Amino acid sequence: MRMNQCFNFHDFRELARKRLPGPIFNYIDGAADDETTYRRNTAAFEECDLLPSVLSGVEQVDLSVTVMGQKLAVPFYCSPTALQRLFHYDGERAVAAASASYGTMFGVSSLGTVSLEELRKKHSSPQVYQFYFHKDRGLNRAMMQRAKEAGVNVMMLTVDSITGGNRERDLRTGFSIPFRLTFSGMFQFAIKPMWGINYITHERFKLPQLDAHVDMSGGALSIGRYFTEMLDPSMNWNDVAEMVKLWSGQFCLKGIMSVADAKRAVDIGCTGIVLSNHGGRQLDGSRAAFDQLAEIVDAVGDRIDVMMDGGVQRGTHILKALSLGAKAVGLGRYYLFPLAAGGQAAVERALGLLRAEIERDMRLMGCTRVGQLSRDNLRFR
Numbered sequence: 001m002r003m004n005q006c007f008n009f010h011d012f013r014e015l016a017r018k019r020l021p022g023p024i025f026n027y028i029d030g031a032a033d034d035e036t037t038y039r040r041n042t043a044a045f046e047e048c049d050l051l052p053s054v055l056s057g058v059e060q061v062d063l064s065v066t067v068m069g070q071k072l073a074v075p076f077y078c079s080p081t082a083l084q085r086l087f088h089y090d091g092e093r094a095v096a097a098a099s100a101s102y103g104t105m106f107g108v109s110s111l112g113t114v115s116l117e118e119l120r121k122k123h124s125s126p127q128v129y130q131f132y133f134h135k136d137r138g139l140n141r142a143m144m145q146r147a148k149e150a151g152v153n154v155m156m157l158t159v160d161s162i163t164g165g166n167r168e169r170d171l172r173t174g175f176s177i178p179f180r181l182t183f184s185g186m187f188q189f190a191i192k193p194m195w196g197i198n199y200i201t202h203e204r205f206k207l208p209q210l211d212a213h214v215d216m217s218g219g220a221l222s223i224g225r226y227f228t229e230m231l232d233p234s235m236n237w238n239d240v241a242e243m244v245k246l247w248s249g250q251f252c253l254k255g256i257m258s259v260a261d262a263k264r265a266v267d268i269g270c271t272g273i274v275l276s277n278h279g280g281r282q283l284d285g286s287r288a289a290f291d292q293l294a295e296i297v298d299a300v301g302d303r304i305d306v307m308m309d310g311g312v313q314r315g316t317h318i319l320k321a322l323s324l325g326a327k328a329v330g331l332g333r334y335y336l337f338p339l340a341a342g343g344q345a346a347v348e349r350a351l352g353l354l355r356a357e358i359e360r361d362m363r364l365m366g367c368t369r370v371g372q373l374s375r376d377n378l379r380f381r
């Protein structure tokens with residue numbers, strides 16, 4: 001299969017599976033424990049149906065939305081994900097360029113492999129910086145200052161990763177940074193030599209968001225140890241309130257799921273929340289963001305921008321989330337598999353297919369603007 005024979009998420013996933021060594025494919029594709037939340041994330045969209053209106057004159061369709069003060073040409077954005085250089089040698093460069101060409105926002109992870117400054121200089125589309133909270137408060141302040149100076153538009157604090165999820169596929173293959181592969185993991189790298197050649201012949205693997213502050217070089221600190229030794233499990237609402245104040249700009253919490261927490265996010269001055277279970281990679285058994293969306297929108301939707309991510313594979317999934325009141329929807333694996341399958345061109349193709357799906361589906365729904373989608377357009381079975 002080639003890239004131009006990929007027409008949807010599943011095709012790109014298959015192509016990524018063919019191109020990537022098994023441990024890396026499974027790092028992307030896997031989730032926590034029994035992966036029930038991972039499966040539920042997509043299944044949740046299938047429990048309600050769209051109810052179209054007809055004969056409404058749908059010649060021109062406007063897909064743009066405004067979220068956390070950022071104007072996006074499409075109602076989806078590329079959520080921050082770690083280690084993109086491992087999936088394709090262009091890593092975040094490819095995803096940022098593809099996002100920019102569709103006029104949408106992209107996230108740069110604290111565990112990103114290209115510097116937030118480089119991406120900020122190159123693209124004018126809105127940039128999110130995804131942040132973890134460190135024990136060293138000075139380090140938190142320095143990293144926020146650095147993001148501010150770079151011109152990051154939105155600060156996104158991930159709050160669902162106070163400890164690492166139990167990803168058993170990674171335990172089986174030995175996937176970690178630096179690599180500590182099991183024998184079968186090594187064998188799976190050996191049978192994908194093209195990945196290895198590309199990995200060796202391109203720029204060295206780096207974690208530039210952290211390297212300047214923490215010695216991650218030469219395997220001095222593994223990512224597992226970074227999570228257990230450097231991140232602060234005592235992080236609480238007062239700490240975050242201080243960060244929000246210090247940032248004094250667009251600030252959102254990623255991984256909010258309860259109404260009570262959503263209200264606290266409003267109280268401490270956040271401008272956005274992302275309902276998310278980290279793609280099922282953290283707490284298995286936790287609720288799908290789509291299942292929880294209406295409750296949260298009803299409670300705080302008039303005071304804060306509510307977004308969601310998890311399990312999005314189709315334009316209709318996005319239309320359903322927008323109908324329930326999400327301001328925009330985040331993508332994870334939807335763009336990661338294309339990245340692995342064919343770099344920037346494949347991410348562009350995938351985002352283009354999604355945009356075309358949404359535009360077509362909006363017409364079929366009888367809507368010309370995202371704001372026209374409402375709960376009248378949905379029925380739960």
Ligand SMILES: Cc1cc2nc3c(=O)[nH]c(=O)nc-3n(C[C@H](O)[C@H](O)[C@H](O)COP(=O)(O)O)c2cc1C
Binds near residue numbers: 110111332333336
């Ligand atoms: C391989 C991978 C790495 C990720 N890395 C991060 C990360 O560094 N920070 C973060 O906040 N979320 C991270 N996420 C979660 C995504 O931002 C997003 O919440 C999730 O992928 C959405 O689910 P989906 O993949 O089903 O679309 C990661 C997800 C994947 C699949």
